[in-house]
Amino acid sequence: MKTIHRLLPVFLSLLVLFEVIAYTTTITPPSEKYLQLYVLSSNGTANDYFPNNSPYVTVGQRMSWEFAVVNDMGFVQLVAILVKLGNQSTVEPNDTLISPAAAPLVTEFEQFVQANETWSIPFEWQVTNFTSAPDGRLHMISLDIDNMTYVVQNPPSCSLTSCSLRLIFELWTWNTDSANFQIGWWNGEQRRIAWLQLWFDLALNGGSK
Numbered sequence: 001m002k003t004i005h006r007l008l009p010v011f012l013s014l015l016v017l018f019e020v021i022a023y024t025t026t027i028t029p030p031s032e033k034y035l036q037l038y039v040l041s042s043n044g045t046a047n048d049y050f051p052n053n054s055p056y057v058t059v060g061q062r063m064s065w066e067f068a069v070v071n072d073m074g075f076v077q078l079v080a081i082l083v084k085l086g087n088q089s090t091v092e093p094n095d096t097l098i099s100p101a102a103a104p105l106v107t108e109f110e111q112f113v114q115a116n117e118t119w120s121i122p123f124e125w126q127v128t129n130f131t132s133a134p135d136g137r138l139h140m141i142s143l144d145i146d147n148m149t150y151v152v153q154n155p156p157s158c159s160l161t162s163c164s165l166r167l168i169f170e171l172w173t174w175n176t177d178s179a180n181f182q183i184g185w186w187n188g189e190q191r192r193i194a195w196l197q198l199w200f201d202l203a204l205n206g207g208s209k
Contacts, residue, residue: 078174087156
């Protein structure tokens with residue numbers, strides 16, 4: 001009996017240890033919640049965004065894209081896609097600092113996206129006009145997006161002899177605490193962002209001086 005009494009605490013300790021091990025090995029860790037942003041070309045692929053696969057865009061040349069947001073957060077999200085115009089020196093969104101691009105806003109799209117739903121948005125656009133300043137640099141550019149005209153005064157600077165621009169797409173979500181949109185989303189204690197960009201070269205044909 002004395003031996004049994006001595007072994008009983010050891011037995012109980014081992015029993016608790018085995019139960020803890022069994023619990024920690026069988027429990028499934030929570031999966032990461034995320035939002036996904038992507039852009040496809042007119043043929044539904046992640047390439048051939050421009051006619052003849054050339055990045056040189058002329059006035060009146062129409063591009064037909066589609067961007068989409070996938071909601072795998074587990075609950076409905078109010079999402080905004082901000083479309084910005086940048087150049088080679090534009091400060092891009094920063095994944096570490098959780099900051100947006102330092103570029104002028106062209107337009108934005110907003111939508112409630114249900115859990116496990118994909119929000120697809122047709123994105124047809126073209127450059128309708130641009131002007132240059134006396135120093136030969138871009139002064140104004142007019143874009144037609146989904147049959148709406150947007151004029152960007154004093155856009156990101158570039159020389160019209162070699163004008164490389166980019167459309168930047170940023171994913172923002174509604175923050176109920178601040179009652180405003182914020183770039184990215186919260187995944188537990190971490191904040192994440194999603195963005196992408198597509199470059200094009202502005203060709204001189206058809207532009208106004």
